[in-house]
Amino acid sequence: MKKHVYIIGTLLMAIVLYQCATRKFINFSANPPKADVNSSPVVPPGQSISKMKLEEGMAISMIASEPLISTPVAMTFDKHNCIWVLEMQDYMPDTSAKGEELANGKVVVLTDKDKDGVMDGRTVVIDSLLMPRAFCLIEDGILVASPPNLYFYQLANDKVVKRTLVDPKYTEGGNVEHQPNGLYRGLDNWIYNANSPKRYRKAGDKWLIAPMQEQGQWGITQDNEGRIYSNDNSTNLNGDFFPPGLGLNNKNLKTKAGFNQRIVADNKVYPIRPTPGVNRGYMKGILDDSLRLNNFTAAAGPLIYRGGLFGPEYNFNGFTPEPSANLIKRNIITELRGNVVRGKQAYKGREFLASADERFRPVSLYDGPDGALYVVDMYRGIIQHKTYLTPYLKGEIEKRNLTQPLSCGRLYKIYPLGKKLNNVVFPADPIKLVALLGNTNGYVRDKAQQILVDTKPQAAIPALRQAIKSDNVLLVTHALWTLEGLGELIADEVLALLKSAQWKIRMQALTVSQSVIGKDSYKAFAGILQDMIARNDTAAAPYVGFVTNAVQPFDRKLADGILLALAKKFPKNNYVGDAIVSNLQGREHEFQKQMLALMPDTALAINKRIARTVIAIDDAKLNSDPALMAKYYPRGVAIYATVCKTCHGEDGNGVAGLAPPLNKSEIVNGPKATLTSILLKGLSGPVKVNGKVYQAPEIAGEMPGFADNKDYTDDDLAQVMNFIRRSWQNKGDKVNAPDVKTLRSKLATRQKTFTMDELTAPAKPEDAATKTN
Template sequence: MKKYRYPFLFLAVSFTLVYCKTNKQTTAGQTTSTTAEVTKQEIPAAGTPGKSPFIPAGNTIAKMQVEDGFEVKLVASEPLVSSPVAMVFDDKARMWVVEMTGYMPDTIGTGEDIPNGNIVILEDKNKDGVYDDRKVIIDSLVLPRAICLIENGILVAEPTNLWFYEIKNDVAGKRTLVDPKYTEGGNVEHQPNGLLRAMDNWIYNAKSDKRYRKVGNKWLIEHTHFRGQWGICQDNYGRLYYNNNSQNLLGDYFPAGLGAWNKNQRTVAGYNEKSVANNKVYPLHPTPGVNRGYMKNILDDSLRLNDFTAAAGPVIYRGDLFGKPFDFNAFVPEPSANLIKRNIIDEKGYVVKGEQAYKGKEFLASTDERFRPVSLYNAPDGAMYILDMYRGIIQHKTYLTPYLKDQIGKRNLTQPLSAGRIYKVVPKKSNAKPVMIPDGANDLVKLLGHSNGWVRDRAQQKLIDGKYNQTVPALREALKQTANPLLAIHALWTLEGLNSLKPEEVISWLRQSNWMYKMQGLYASATLMTPTSYKQFASNFEGMIAENDTLSAPYIALNCYSLAKFDTTVSQSLLTKLATKYPNNRYVSDAVISNMQDREELFQNNITASLGNPDLLLNKQLQKVIAGVKSAQGNRNPDMLKKQFPKGEALFTSICQTCHGPDGGGVRSLAPPLNQSEWVTGNKDKLISIVLFGLTGPVKVNGHVYQTPEVSGDMPGIGYDKDMPSEDIAQLLSFIRKSWRNNGDNVSTEEVLKVRTKLTGREKAFTESELNGI
């Protein structure tokens, strides 16, 4: 039972100027709580003035409003590019673009499995700022979704696989399977994506808990925190940012590769934090075409979307073109409302929080309802680039309501499917010229200090990919200089990538007074611990704790995991000191617990003498984990259930577990628990009704009321899909009614058919009060 308020690939179609019977206009910046329901009759049919027309690429910018002082430029469009969903720039400022051509050809997804996706290179050959050449590098892909340039080739995500293609002279050669389970579980809307090559030299993903790294001819795959839904980016210090469909911006305060080790711990403070909590949006025009636009509070009285429902691929602006007020700004696209949000981020210590830049307007918004900005990027010229999928249908068939399907048909919004646009945003009268990445070793080192973050990242990657070991002396000098901290930070991680970073160099950064240096030193410490160096690190950590270095405390706790590989006694001693010194600091507490898998109760007993107060935050967090472990011990055997209900288990994996968790415990910001939920094990007709037609919150589960933003406010059903067999739905419900510690009886196909027949023609999700009347 799962909530989907439609990130990127499950946005709905957006319909044009629609007027509610009351035709009320809200004051800019305000929302209403008494939204009238939109009926089908109130939405103009095809051929009326309200039709959403296809607009030629040359005319779309006229439909946009952008921040004063900026302008939007079209750099590529069909037929040069089609259905772009992801891209990377190369050293020559060429764009390598992922074309997801086969996504939802019509409302039932006919031909979606046809291998017609491409990876193409777009090039601006005459250097006039507009791309004019197209070269197909890899074709015949089924719904490709992400790429990453690395060494002599390219990573390509094509569900369910992650492939590495060797590339020579722009020709794809040998193909190696990196991960056959890159997109294991989840349907096309809920599969990993991103492939961000981060500052720490690992490749991270959204909608995933894996990270990747190429070492020689081998690919390392490690477990990390589960993050986001569509799109992932980093700031100047390597911290990751992402979102889910209804959340403006989420992010990590702490290093990406640390703290995800304790399988008993549901969340770790400092990861998946709300970087910007305000989710209000301000469309330029009525947008009733979200999948549940007829529901209360989704739209305001002027039929404009109230809050994010399809937040897509964000970017932290790191260019050198926009000016100082835009440094450390986060931009987030909302395709269902045809706009791009600007947020201003700030940091205090290790806490990173932000606010929306404006009230009542957006950085960029369009009245063109086919404008679908799905991903944003920093670029070699300092501009911000926008990938616009430019199409009508973006909602996937699995959750397509009859309301929306009907309108798609009436308004002929299925076609065309071959469009796609790429724009860039620049200050007016600016002369944005791309930086070309050279081959010279000394030139590359200098670029590590460039004012454009994309340039710094790419120079670092090229030095590592090309194994420019002759630059090590120059990198060590860059590490020592203080005039340009960003140069020093990139030099540090370049040395790490070249296996040339020394423990003493990192330890010297632990002693820096500048927090940004110290923060990077604390992160790099985990990669530099060896049987001969760990004692030096431990000694410095001891000193930092004694000096009451509060900012460093969570990092030290996270580093104890690496220390324990060489000396568990030293590691445990540091953790105990941190726990007793900071028992009410949630970041320290969770970082300590992340080291304690299957030893949580023993650790709590050991610190009881000094921290016996049950009201201390550390004890509360430990108790939650301990209770979860004991609960899981009573879980049923999942392998037996899989054999008993194979179709049900498959449906749960592809549809439900992303939001409710593989353990049925729910996922923060997404959905409440299924394990031991009275909605699951209770009245069958209520459960069948929810799964068929969805549930809109708030909802009470085991005495706790779940509502936005703790979870999403809406879970669509799967009964709208008439091709979904009732037998499969019955198996799904039987599977979850018997999974974990649930002990409900089976649901039969006949019981599903009975409720399905009774609810024929229903289009709305249920509310809790409605269900209580069943």
């Protein structure tokens, strides 16, 4: 008996040692990890997984940790499956951000020399980067965003041989929390960004810069159809119903139906530890009775999982990290009628992954060559930038000694328990690369396409032409866009695919057709577009509107005929309406008259969408001269561009999901004490502007104040208020620095943000402003 007990004990010990050695953790939901609200010590890498609670049936491994890496914010794989990591080592060294200007960010390559699944080699490829926030491997080099610049570094044996400035204004405007990032290579061969109106593409030795729909805050991802997904700090998951290259032709059409939609409306989170260390933790409703965060407040880089390893129930799932709550959320996404995509949280009351370690900061998620889900953990105490850092959060940081250390960072991968992981090897043979375009792993398909487009092997072209005749939708999709990326796609191939019985193939053919419509083929394309309208193809209808723009240069009358027929067939469809308006740059008024003559009902969606754009154009003509505003209020213009524009828009008309309009706002044009109070201490919604009530989720729930930010003087705040009170169509009176100073003194003890009820109460705004709590 003793012998049997000994054997069993030995086996159990071996299992424990094996798990420690491979750094795996199996979820035991009956014994959740414990956390101390008053203490947040650094958990050694070998113990960090023991603090996690993971979805049953899944396993997690740590593949890299300090001292090998430090403050990672992004990662990627090269064609040899080596891991490249972007380190933002200069981010927030302390609560005052002292040392942020030292430019010690790096791009490093990690390798696994002993092939045990844990990285053990490190090579610094690029150093001395200032707050680097995104990178992307392409051809023989790497794009790196180091504000305000976007550079392309040509490499040879992982060493820089040449640096080219691609865009000196990559992060023009915005602050650290609201600057472009991502550099995500999309299905259509363009490189996309979150928080940016630009996309990029390498064409020989030249870099193309083109417009895109601006969306998201940190992180960007795509689904199998190439549709883009992102989020902002307080939203779970947003995304597009259409591929990102559509509808970009009319600068007067500021927002389009079907883009930057709320995919998952439920923003509830379920931390497994108290999370008082969030910026607004003192406000009612931010934390529950157990001091746990209620809703997203720092949603970060999402991932649409396409790895094919997790099983069918995980196909088309969206994962969103929440670093302030130390967790990763899983969402189940579904395609509904027509082009609509919606999702819901996978669980109630729990998360896919949560940690009891406050320093676990998952900021970005990725797929990989083995089908696993990869997690970038910045692993640090401070993640809130000083621009919005409240005194409350400063106190929490001091209370638990969260400032130091600054040199940690971890990478994990998650996969089904018991599943064997096999990295797909990308062959040199271009024919074998073409075969990988139909792989079940979306990362593998993307990477095979990118390698083919980057290396341009002519031997692959016949195989690609054969591949687009396949019944495998995924293979057809990637082969089609690979041919486009190589400049080898021809009109007849797309015309044939437009007649496919499979909607997913027709959808890709419609999207790519813009790149092949020419003077010899536009009539054939127009004929198919007209046929789609005649067949009442509801799913294709918005695409028909978008693509008709490519017919216009050759025959505007023919193109307008398609648009009018489309409007007549789908007059109540908002997506069709905006797709039509996307064709009308500079002639919106003229087309509006045609539409009203054809269909005089102004309540029809098509007429409302055109009218909305016409009104915006006419409104813009009444705006103040921006050059004059820059002359009078230079500091105000600069602050608005770096702090306010991201949420309120360049035109002051607000950004959906973020903030209401400032243009023609009663608040902006009202008593200066009201606006000054808001700028100093912030504002919580709902907010009424120009007769409309804005509240979450249409806008973020709160605007932070700047009373505690020492970077902005009384004169600075007065200037930015004067800028917005005299810009666009606003006519507010002047605010002086002494006005700000006086109110700042009265509000010195106040922590809570204002509500409009407080500020519009019968008492004077100054009286309401002095209420403290």
